[in-house]
Amino acid sequence: MTAERLSCDVAVVGAGPAGLAAASAAATAGASVICLDAFGQPGGQYAMQPTQAGSAFAETSAVLSGQDAAQQAAAAGAKILCGAEVFWGAPVPGGFCLSVNRQGSALAVEARAVVVAAGAMERPLPFPGWTLPGVIGAGAAQRMLKTGSGALPMTGSTVLAGSGPFLLAVAQSFARAGQPLDHFVEMQRPSLTGLTGLFMRHPDRVFEAMRLGRDLRGTGATRHFGHIVTRAIGRDRVEAVEIAPLDGSGRPDMSRTTRIERVGTLAVGYGFQPVIDLTTALGAAHDFDAALGGWHCRADDDGATTIPNLWAAGETLGIGGAAPAQLSGRIAGGAAAAALGFPADDTAEPRKRVRRARAFAAGLAALFPMPRHLPLELPDDELICRCEDIRAGDIATAIAEGAHESFAVKTWTRAGMGPCQGRICGAGVAAALARAGIPSETASYNRAHLPLRPVPLPLVRDAMEAQNQMETRA
Amino acid sequence: MTMIEIEIDGASVVCREGLPLTEVLMSGAPSWRRSPKLGAPRGMFCGMGLCFECAVEVDGTWARACLERTRAGMRVRTGEGDI
Numbered sequence: 246m247t248a249e250r251l252s253c254d255v256a257v258v259g260a261g262p263a264g265l266a267a268a269s270a271a272a273t274a275g276a277s278v279i280c281l282d283a284f285g286q287p288g289g290q291y292a293m294q295p296t297q298a299g300s301a302f303a304e305t306s307a308v309l310s311g312q313d314a315a316q317q318a319a320a321a322g323a324k325i326l327c328g329a330e331v332f333w334g335a336p337v338p339g340g341f342c343l344s345v346n347r348q349g350s351a352l353a354v355e356a357r358a359v360v361v362a363a364g365a366m367e368r369p370l371p372f373p374g375w376t377l378p379g380v381i382g383a384g385a386a387q388r389m390l391k392t393g394s395g396a397l398p399m400t401g402s403t404v405l406a407g408s409g410p411f412l413l414a415v416a417q418s419f420a421r422a423g424q425p426l427d428h429f430v431e432m433q434r435p436s437l438t439g440l441t442g443l444f445m446r447h448p449d450r451v452f453e454a455m456r457l458g459r460d461l462r463g464t465g466a467t468r469h470f471g472h473i474v475t476r477a478i479g480r481d482r483v484e485a486v487e488i489a490p491l492d493g494s495g496r497p498d499m500s501r502t503t504r505i506e507r508v509g510t511l512a513v514g515y516g517f518q519p520v521i522d523l524t525t526a527l528g529a530a531h532d533f534d535a536a537l538g539g540w541h542c543r544a545d546d547d548g549a550t551t552i553p554n555l556w557a558a559g560e561t562l563g564i565g566g567a568a569p570a571q572l573s574g575r576i577a578g579g580a581a582a583a584a585l586g587f588p589a590d591d592t593a594e595p596r597k598r599v600r601r602a603r604a605f606a607a608g609l610a611a612l613f614p615m616p617r618h619l620p621l622e623l624p625d626d627e628l629i630c631r632c633e634d635i636r637a638g639d640i641a642t643a644i645a646e647g648a649h650e651s652f653a654v655k656t657w658t659r660a661g662m663g664p665c666q667g668r669i670c671g672a673g674v675a676a677a678l679a680r681a682g683i684p685s686e687t688a689s690y691n692r693a694h695l696p697l698r699p700v701p702l703p704l705v706r707d708a709m710e711a712q713n714q715m716e717t718r719a
Numbered sequence: 720m721t722m723i724e725i726e727i728d729g730a731s732v733v734c735r736e737g738l739p740l741t742e743v744l745m746s747g748a749p750s751w752r753r754s755p756k757l758g759a760p761r762g763m764f765c766g767m768g769l770c771f772e773c774a775v776e777v778d779g780t781w782a783r784a785c786l787e788r789t790r791a792g793m794r795v796r797t798g799e800g801d802i
Binding site for chain 1: 720735737738739741742743745746748749750754755756757759760761762763764765766767768769770771772774780781785786788
């Protein structure tokens with residue numbers, strides 16, 4: 246088989262708020278645009294589309310905004326391909342070649358410029374019992390409520406735990422779905438002065454915040470602020486969850502633990518990290534900033550990365566939410582087209598708005614600081630790498646013997662070599678290194694390897710054949 | 720809503736059309752495969768196509784259950800089934 250081939254001026258990776266805005270802007274300027282997304286429908290995580298008629302989420306502003314953005318991009322002439330997962334990217338003469346798994350067939354997209362709007366993913370931090378079935382990401386719970394029948398399938402109580410404003414958004418999804426939420430466990434106790442200060446500076450966000458608080462109360466969940474899940478307990482699935490209050494030094498007070506019994510679902514989220522597999526594979530420079538979710542792609546105000554004609558937008562540039570993502574997509578898409586000679590758009594207004602939207606995100610991040618690691622002792626036999634069953638003790642030994650970078654831990658232990666390619670265990674490995682005194686800034690990030698996502702081998706062969714032809718073409 | 724019939728590990732299951740396959744699998748049990756070395760039970764974790772913990776075989780092809788939507792006649796084999 247040979248790979249299907251498409252070519253365009255600007256390829257956009259990701260059809261979330263940033264990617265769709267970038268596709269619209271570049272297409273409006275006159276560029277031919279292909280926008281690729283791994284999911285079945287455009288919208289990304291923020292505007293994920295319900296599958297069921299009559300869903301409680303069908304008319305939400307996020308869902309409608311996703312439909313509008315996709316329609317606008319298509320109307321401007323952008324070709325949106327869903328079910329198209331980019332598994333490699335490489336420079337070729339005159340641009341880039343993106344290797345894509347399009348519903349089981351290879352597709353090679355040749356583009357003069359690429360805008361990466363790959364979004365964000367949760368930052369899973371390991372804790373005792375976190376691999377038990379029934380322990381899922383907070384985002385996974387929300388996705389199930391929004392795209393499923395509206396009810397979580399597991400019997401038993403539901404516990405939502407972790408830290409950050411996203412937990413409130415997930416609680417809101419429970420409220421909207423009418424799904425019971427039994428316990429809400431938030432590590433932080435955001436200060437009233439801090440909150441007041443933030444909303445005095447951003448009064449336009451007060452209504453949204455009040456609604457989040459109201460909906461959390463509306464779920465009827467018992468609220469445990471300043472608490473952390475210390476353990477998930479069960480044999481073949483989660484059955485109980487132990488929580489403890491954090492003391493003045495930020496450590497759990499293990500003399501005051503509470504056990505929540507008959508748990509069916511523990512949804513946990515400690516914030517987000519930028520998805521940087523493609524931008525690292527393409528050789529762009531990345532920086533670390535805890536307030537932006539850790540390692541993120543470096544770019545200027547236009548979204549230009551350190552690689553010519555490679556642009557980045559949205560949360561690939563740092564965690565900040567949908568509003569700055571959409572604006573940065575519009576700016577980067579327009580700039581990418583302008584750099585190819587298409588007429589430039591006036592971006593003074595989105596630039597002003599993106600600064601303000603990012604300032605709000607930074608203020609929120611300061612109120613919910615991202616934990617580098619959880620203040621919990623991980624037993625040696627607790628897993629950090631789920632794909633390869635690599636235990637905390639194996640990783641601690643590797644670090645003690647001299648593996649002082651994420652990549653060294655990976656080659657030493659295999660943590661990060663499984664199907665997730667370090668996306669899931671990366672945060673756990675970084676946390677283990679941080680506990681050993683090696684900060685993430687020096688531990689660096691997991692290096693990208695072909696394929697970025699597991700794909701059948703014939704697809705890799707077909708796509709690489711296409712890439713080689715583009716590389717060697719006279 | 721349209722009810723359809725799918726096959727999971729040889730058994731017929733009636734469910735709504737278009738649901739995330741994970742919802743149908745989890746209504747049985749939260750795990751359907753085993754980890755490679757320890758043989759520990761695993762099921763959906765990230766729910767958004769990145770962790771690959773929810774892997775199944777759909778119509779003979781390896782797939783992520785969280786990204787699959789139920790459709791009439793689909794044949795699902797899990798790691799707990801007879802593979």
